[in-house]
Amino acid sequence: MERTLYPLNVGQMLQYLPIRETGTQRCCNISVFSGLQTEIDFNLLKKCIQDEYRRYECLRLRFTAPDEDGFVRQYIAERDDRDVPFMDLSEMTMEEADAFLQEKTFEEFKDPEIPMVEITMLRMPEGYNGMYIHIDHRLVDSSGLIVMVNDIMELYCHYRFGSEYPKPLASFEEVLKSDLKKLENKKRQDKDEKFWRDYLTENGEPIYSDVRGPRILQEARKKHGDKSLRAADVETKDRSVGVADFHLEPEATQTLLDFCATQGVSMTNLILLAMRTYLSKTNGGQDDITLRNFVSRRSTHAEWTCGGSRVLSFPCRTIIPPDTEFLDALYEVQNVQNRIYLHCNYDPVAVDKMLKDVYGAPENTEYISMSLTYQPMPVRMQNEHLAGFQTRSVWYPNGAATKQIYLTVTHSSNDGGMIFDFHYQKAVLTYDDIQKLYYYMMKMMFRGVDEPDITIGELISTS
Amino acid sequence: MDQRKNFLELVAKYCEKDASEITDDMRFREDLGFNSLSFMTFLGDLEDTFNMELEEEDAVRITTIGEAIDYMNTLLS
Numbered sequence: 001m002e003r004t005l006y007p008l009n010v011g012q013m014l015q016y017l018p019i020r021e022t023g024t025q026r027c028c029n030i031s032v033f034s035g036l037q038t039e040i041d042f043n044l045l046k047k048c049i050q051d052e053y054r055r056y057e058c059l060r061l062r063f064t065a066p067d068e069d070g071f072v073r074q075y076i077a078e079r080d081d082r083d084v085p086f087m088d089l090s091e092m093t094m095e096e097a098d099a100f101l102q103e104k105t106f107e108e109f110k111d112p113e114i115p116m117v118e119i120t121m122l123r124m125p126e127g128y129n130g131m132y133i134h135i136d137h138r139l140v141d142s143s144g145l146i147v148m149v150n151d152i153m154e155l156y157c158h159y160r161f162g163s164e165y166p167k168p169l170a171s172f173e174e175v176l177k178s179d180l181k182k183l184e185n186k187k188r189q190d191k192d193e194k195f196w197r198d199y200l201t202e203n204g205e206p207i208y209s210d211v212r213g214p215r216i217l218q219e220a221r222k223k224h225g226d227k228s229l230r231a232a233d234v235e236t237k238d239r240s241v242g243v244a245d246f247h248l249e250p251e252a253t254q255t256l257l258d259f260c261a262t263q264g265v266s267m268t269n270l271i272l273l274a275m276r277t278y279l280s281k282t283n284g285g286q287d288d289i290t291l292r293n294f295v296s297r298r299s300t301h302a303e304w305t306c307g308g309s310r311v312l313s314f315p316c317r318t319i320i321p322p323d324t325e326f327l328d329a330l331y332e333v334q335n336v337q338n339r340i341y342l343h344c345n346y347d348p349v350a351v352d353k354m355l356k357d358v359y360g361a362p363e364n365t366e367y368i369s370m371s372l373t374y375q376p377m378p379v380r381m382q383n384e385h386l387a388g389f390q391t392r393s394v395w396y397p398n399g400a401a402t403k404q405i406y407l408t409v410t411h412s413s414n415d416g417g418m419i420f421d422f423h424y425q426k427a428v429l430t431y432d433d434i435q436k437l438y439y440y441m442m443k444m445m446f447r448g449v450d451e452p453d454i455t456i457g458e459l460i461s462t463s
Numbered sequence: 464m465d466q467r468k469n470f471l472e473l474v475a476k477y478c479e480k481d482a483s484e485i486t487d488d489m490r491f492r493e494d495l496g497f498n499s500l501s502f503m504t505f506l507g508d509l510e511d512t513f514n515m516e517l518e519e520e521d522a523v524r525i526t527t528i529g530e531a532i533d534y535m536n537t538l539l540s
Contacts, residue, residue, distance in 0.1 A: 043489075185511060188507070188510075266498065266499050270500075279514060297500070297504070299477055299504040299505065300477050301476060301478065301479055302476070337499065338499055338503055338523060340501045341499060341503035341504065342504075342506060342507055342508075342519065343502075343509065344504070
């Protein structure tokens with residue numbers, strides 16, 4: 001059977017680059033347990049997972065071996081009729097079970113042209129039952145994973161309780177073809193390229209900021225013998241990851257959501273403002289801060305349900321003088337983000353290269369120390385037949401931190417509060433650094449929400 | 464007429480509604496579920512589909528389908 005080979009889309013390429021750089025596929029793994037605190041009919045769940053391999057085209061993606069330039073291509077296998085393994089970890093403590101699954105996270109999908117996902121049915125301690133999904137990030141991003149889990153459970157509810165059969169999921173191949181066609185639109189590409197060039201140069205070279213203060217940049221200046229250097233060295237050898245999770249209560253979360261709705265701003269921008277204000281505080285009031293924002297580029301209905309990795313990241317640079325009121329600062333972040341969204345079809349790798357080319361910062365240096373991804377959709381069993389059960393969703397880190405601080409904000413599946421999940425490089429930061437960051441972010445956000453006319457300078461000096 | 468139909472079909476791709484259900488008074492965010500990212504992506508698609516150049520500052524102020532159609536007609540006339 002002849003197969004059609006496609007290049008990776010720009011989101012997949014962003015995931016693939018760390019594999020090329022580190023030589024291990026592990027850094028591209030996503031591993032999640034998703035389950036309910038109730039009995040599950042595992043024979044039925046197995047049928048639903050096998051159905052999902054047919055319904056969700058992206059699960060059948062295969063990658064070729066890299067070509068001489070190190071690039072892989074992809075195709076969709078026609079079928080995947082494999083068995084679904086089952087494991088019983090219920091005799092373990094939850095801590096032991098999590099440690100066991102954490103270890104499995106490190107397993108690589110090494111060979112070319114093999115399935116890049118494994119779904120295992122699990123009986124867990126404390127009465128939780130569900131599935132462990134171990135998957136290459138190029139097949140799904142977090143939104144794609146949530147769509148998949150919800151779809152499997154919708155199938156389960158259909159067969160078990162007679163609820164409506166879920167609507168078909170969009171074809172990954174069709175959306176990929178549409179993405180590739182957009183990349184061939186010369187006029188659009190030229191326009192996006194011009195935007196990014198202007199965006200990266202309109203305020204001159206960005207400047208690094210770090211939660212540990214200005215000494216990091218000063219050390220880089222000393223090391224490179226350049227007193228005007230504006231980028232700092234990043235840790236590339238030891239990428240071991242630390243995890244710090246914080247839970248914001250539902251009532252407090254609602255206060256932030258209400259504020260965003262009233263002011264017509266997004267939660268992403270509110271969190272970005274809190275992050276940049278803390279960096280400003282720890283860097284002597286520096287008003288020029290650049291963060292990296294990751295967005296899942298899913299806008300049309302087909303893009304929402306086609307799977308694949310559509311996560312892109314772009315630098316979000318804002319220059320906010322201290323006399324700017326909190327609300328105006330928030331609108332400034334929003335304006336920058338909106339401009340970026342209009343041009344986010346462009347290849348983020350090309351944007352980073354453009355930044356390097358324009359300013360010529362030394363190898364392995366960066367302007368950005370913190371990254372954010374905000375995920376508004378919870379991993380939640382939405383079907384009414386499952387709504388009453390306690391859920392458990394655990395994202396196991398893949399052991400490789402490619403960013404100094406990567407904050408993922410999600411909404412809790414149980415109480416609707418927000419979870420701030422920080423992954424950080426243990427080689428350079430401690431848990432205390434992250435705890436302090438979270439503490440100040442919350443303090444600044446709630447103070448600003450309470451007093452929107454407070455200036456950023458006052459917020460920094462009184463927090 | 465075709466222009467309006469094509470416009471509504473493009474909007475329908477972004478929400479779970481059929482083009483025939485979309486009316487001029489519907490608001491992009493509140494009624495059709497657009498967020499900042501999907502709205503800005505939609506504007507880019509609009510430019511490509513109708514081969515026109517939007518003024519970013521004007522375009523982001525649009526709230527309803529009717530306003531968008533009027534704005535588009537002005538640019539294309």
